[in-house]
Amino acid sequence: MSTCEMLDLGLPGVVADGLQVAATVLLNEPMATNTWRMRLGSPELAERMRPGQFFMARPVGLSDPLLGRPFALFDTQMDESGRPVSIDFGYVVVGKLTRWLSQCAIGTQVSVWGPLGNGFGPPAGNHLAIVAGGIGQTPFLPVIRQLLGLQTYGAAPSPAWPKPARISFCYGARSQSYLAGVADFELPGVDVRLATDDGTRGHRGYVTEVLDELLASADLPTSVFCCGPEGMMRATARRCRDAGVPCWVSLETPMACGFGACFSCVTPVRQPQGDWDYRRVCVEGPVFRAEDLVWEQGI
């Protein structure tokens, strides 16, 4: 049995050509309140990562923090010959490892492994609505770039995605100062719709209310992609279910390995027989059809 046959057991996020490298910090700058952008030099990783996939990062040679933490691909940079050479990710400082990241000087070595996870596929239909909150907007920059035909990702470029007539990018944060990288998304063909809890920019209130407007409009989204805090994803999934619009969510479950070895990242997923089973988010996700998930707080 070849390795590929061996892998074909319903684990789309087992990436056979993943690798672990020590990458160099090339840039580490604030993007918004408590939010940073880091650039890591690693052609090996940059040329493999696809939209919606993630990688794990940890300090080289330290035992505290010990385990890697997952971060999503935000952007890829090319050299003059068009070869991907580095990747960007955005991060919010919430704990031990992200605090360490925020203190990393240029040139620091970071141990990274990936790509990991299934990533997003091409959306259905001609109007993609993206709903993002927290730091959940970053995975959507490569999604949008690929959809607009601005860039392809991955070692063997996947077939060009059909370009939807419309992309609505709905992005919410607590306040204007927490909105990170909005300018990156202001691309021709992208309708950027912002929301802040305090109304300092865009709609005052939740980003899901911006989605409500879209779902009530004549130009109903044909697919919804969502990433952000659990409550926001649940609310989005519920609205999409009620409106009959297919919805994909990218879960941010805590992870210890990222590649399927530890069984710590599980979430209850509906099974064909009608019951549920804990499935590993890192190798069966992180992107799931919302209707396949059993939302533990109820939907």
Added chain:
Amino acid sequence: MPDLSVQLNRLRLPNPILVASGTFGYAREMVAYADFRQLGGIIPKTVTPQPRPGNPTPRTVETAGGMLNSIGLDNDGLETFIAKHVQPLLSLGAPIIANVAGKNTDEFVAMARRLDEFPQLAALELNISCPNVSGGVDYGTDPGMAAEVVSAVRGATSLPVIAKLTPNVTSVPLIAKAVADAGADAVSLVNTIQGMAIDWRRRKPVLGNGLGGLSGPAIKPVALRIVWQVAQAVSVPIIGVGGIQSIDDVMEFLVAGATAVQVGTANFYNPTLATNLVGELAVLLTELGCDRVADVVGTLEFPVRR
């Protein structure tokens, strides 16, 4: 090139670097990071007779220099293991040691009998030490019951039998002696050390299961102490496990008296480590002028009190 092969009674392994149960999935997950053919042995996740959903989340939390886990033996049961995993595992080119856990002696025996149908397996490792499973008898803490399981399993299979012991007892040598006398080919020392993490603001344990097992660099001193104590007291081959993350750690276990080692938690944060250690061990033994691994096993010079 030194001879890296090691002998643990009936079990012969090409080298002493194994990967520990529950930290290497079913191996296929590691395909990008490990060179299976190089490894001294692969021990897949514990299998139980029936499927188990495992414990509620959060199942792991990082602690200083280590982690707590309460996975709860999440697995699809023995028959699914056989249908889905055994042949792919056996095709990897490394010795495969199936790790099993039962609630009572009959369950252990039934599993051993069924797995005896796969003589290509290198051995069975009996998980009589998992702190995450309630409802079953805690075999690992009682020398009499540990011995009973081991001798019953020996009667049910011709595969070599390894007993994996818990450190959560007053005297591991006592249990090790009992399982050795009952016919265990080797003992794996140690499983995780019971612990807990608390979110005091919520007045709640962090883990969904409340308690968990501590692993990683934080437990290495405890594992070394237990390996050394057992090596002093019992003449059974030892597989050392607990916090190994470098070739120096491997050497410490060998010197303390282990014939082989397992890499556990480090697979999560350094998935290429186990493969690399095999080459590093060969280089180091050559530098030391050792022809065989056995030349360093149990060479600790413990200070003698005058």
